[in-house]
Amino acid sequence: MAVATDTARHMETRSSGERWERYAAAGGILFVVMVVVSILALPENPGSSAPAAELAAYYAGHHGADLVSDYWSFAGSIPFVMFLVALSGRLYRAGIRTLAFVALGAGLIGEAFELIATAIEFALASSVYKYGSPDLVKALYVIASKEFYVSNAFYAFFLAAASIALLRATVLARWVGGIGLAGAAAFILSAASIANPHGPLGIMLLVAEALSLLWILLTSVLMLRRPGRAKETGSVRSPAN
Numbered sequence: 001m002a003v004a005t006d007t008a009r010h011m012e013t014r015s016s017g018e019r020w021e022r023y024a025a026a027g028g029i030l031f032v033v034m035v036v037v038s039i040l041a042l043p044e045n046p047g048s049s050a051p052a053a054e055l056a057a058y059y060a061g062h063h064g065a066d067l068v069s070d071y072w073s074f075a076g077s078i079p080f081v082m083f084l085v086a087l088s089g090r091l092y093r094a095g096i097r098t099l100a101f102v103a104l105g106a107g108l109i110g111e112a113f114e115l116i117a118t119a120i121e122f123a124l125a126s127s128v129y130k131y132g133s134p135d136l137v138k139a140l141y142v143i144a145s146k147e148f149y150v151s152n153a154f155y156a157f158f159l160a161a162a163s164i165a166l167l168r169a170t171v172l173a174r175w176v177g178g179i180g181l182a183g184a185a186a187f188i189l190s191a192a193s194i195a196n197p198h199g200p201l202g203i204m205l206l207v208a209e210a211l212s213l214l215w216i217l218l219t220s221v222l223m224l225r226r227p228g229r230a231k232e233t234g235s236v237r238s239p240a241n
Contacts, residue, residue, distance in 0.1 A: 021223070024086030027079030028220030032213050034076035042069035048145040052134035055141050059129035066125035073118045077111055083220060084108065087162060090223065094169045102161040110154030117147035149191060152208070156187035159212060162219075172222040176215065183211030 043062045046054050059066065084107040091100035121144050129137055163180030166172055186208035 021086045021090070024082040025220045025223035027086075028083035028216045028223070031076050031079040031083060032217045032220075034072050034079070035213060038069045038072035038076065041065055041072060048138075048142045050138075052138035056129055056134040056137045059124055059137060063125040063129060066121065070118050070122040070125065074115070074122075077115055080111060081108070083216065084111075084158075086223065087219065090171055091162065091165045091169065094165075094171045096165040096169055099161045099165040099168075103158050103165065106154045106157035106161060110151045110158055113147050113151035113154065117144045117151065120144040120147065152187050152205070153191060155212065156184045156208075159184035159187070159215065163215070166219075172219065172226060176218050176222065179211060179218065180215045183208055183215055186211055 043058075043065050045062075045066075046058055050058075084104060088100045088104035088107075091097075091103065120140050124137060124140055124144070128140060132140075159180045163177040163184065165177075166180065167174050167177035186204050190205035190208050
């Protein structure tokens with residue numbers, strides 16, 4: 001009787017875990033949708049090298065659209081973290097524990113810097129442009145821009161760690177790892193455009209964002225189509241991790 005009860009509890013726990021993972025994987029798809037909406041809602045903004053008066057005028061004329069974009073960015077952090085935790089958990093159960101922890105940590109830190117930058121943008125669009133001086137607007141704008149680039153650096157580590165893990169394991173399709181590595185490389189190259197975001201290397205940030213969103217979308221779909229918890233252990237190509 002006790003054995004039957006333990007078995008039933010184990011099955012119930014496993015079923016609950018699989019449901020959570022499916023919800024979290026769907027969160028990756030929701031995150032991509034939210035990011036696309038946020039990008040479409042955001043007007044073209046000047047670079048951090050623009051004069052203070054131009055930046056203040058931008059927020060005065062586009063603060064409503066900027067706030068809408070910020071709201072979508074804030075909301076998108078929830079499904080992203082759900083997706084991140086689910087993916088890291090699957091990689092961990094596949095035996096690639098070091099890369100799973102690196103992916104989880106880098107993704108969480110990158111998202112934290114993203115939220116800080118978005119919070120600064122929100123403050124600029126909601127009140128600072130009205131009550132602060134143009135010089136204050138520019139100073140905060142420059143800080144937010146730097147925060148975004150720091151977050152991109154950690155996103156590059158997240159993409160690289162998760163993609164290398166996917167290339168080594170049979171958890172999901174290995175070709176997805178190639179897309180993720182390309183996105184990580186693009187993020188690293190985009191860091192060279194920090195001094196001139198609208199210069200020749202500025203396009204690399206768009207490439208990196210497009211590849212990372214595509215990677216998250218494809219990974220989420222594969223996680224939904226290939227659910228599995230118990231069968232993943234021992235699927236690593238090599239014993240080292």
